[in-house]
Amino acid sequence: MEALSKAVPAAARVPLPSWIAHFALIRAAAITFTVTAVVTVAAVVTSYWKLQHARQEEALAQGTRDAARQSFVHVEAEKQDIRVYQPLFLDLRRRGFVGTENRLEWVEAIRQIQEARRLLPLTYQIEPQQPYKLAGAVPTGAYQLRGSRMTVHMDLLHEMDLFDFLADLRQRGVFTVQDCAIRRAASAGNAPLAPGLTADCTLNWLTLTPAAALRPQGVR
Structure with a gap:
């Protein structure tokens, strides 16, 4: 037992490696390096x-700037379109093309033209208004293009009576001529006001009506 107790302290006194023995000399520098490395890595990660x-x-x-620029360009283009097309829009609205159909104005316009041109008596009939379909797709936005077919029978002294009537009528509204046939009057005579020709025409009165005005009452 005595020999064993003496052997243990002897083993404990085994010399440490030299780098451990001298670590105390560089401990401060090592700690400084470690802290600096950690701070540097953290700074790099934070910077990234x-x-x-x-x-x-x-x-x-x-992206916000580009969107704002596109919006500005779009607004400027709309303002330019308004400056260009506003006079035309106002003229079409004055002629009754934009808005709801007003047949009383058409009837009054026909009467005034007939009296001003001193035309022979004429007869006409207007059918109920229907949606008007064009050959190609035309974007109308919140409006719907609608048309009312009107058949006209006119007694004419000469062809210009018909042309003048249609020209004056175009100043009062917008319409298309679907067909028009001129024939020699069967009862043409030598009287000064005897009709020499007759004309039968089919017109389509057009209106660009707001969709809200076409919605039945109570429907939303």
Whole structure:
């Protein structure tokens, strides 16, 4: 037992490696290096994260700027369109093309033209209004293009009576001539006001009506 107790302290006194024995000399530098390395890595990671965040904010700001620029260009284009087309729009509205159908104005216009041109008596009939379909697709937005077919029978002294009537009528509204046939009057005589010709025409009165005005009452 005595020999064993003496052997243990002897083993405990085994010399440590030289780098451990001298670590105390560089301990402060090692700690400083470790702290500096950790701070450097953290700074690099933080800088990279901030760089990516800044790039994202830059991309977002650039997208917002581009959207604002496109919106500005669109608004300027709309303003230019308004300046160009507003006179035409006002003229079409004055002629009754934009808005709801007003047959009383058409009837009054026909009467006034007949009296002003001193035309021979004429007869006409207007059918119920229907949606008017064009050959190609035309965007009308919140409006619907509608048409009312009107058949006209006229007694004419000469062809210009018909042409003058249609020309004057175009100043009062918008319509298309579907067909028009001129024939020699069967009862043409030598009287000064005897009709020499007759004309039968089919017109389509057109209106660009707001869709809200076509919605039945109580329907939303």
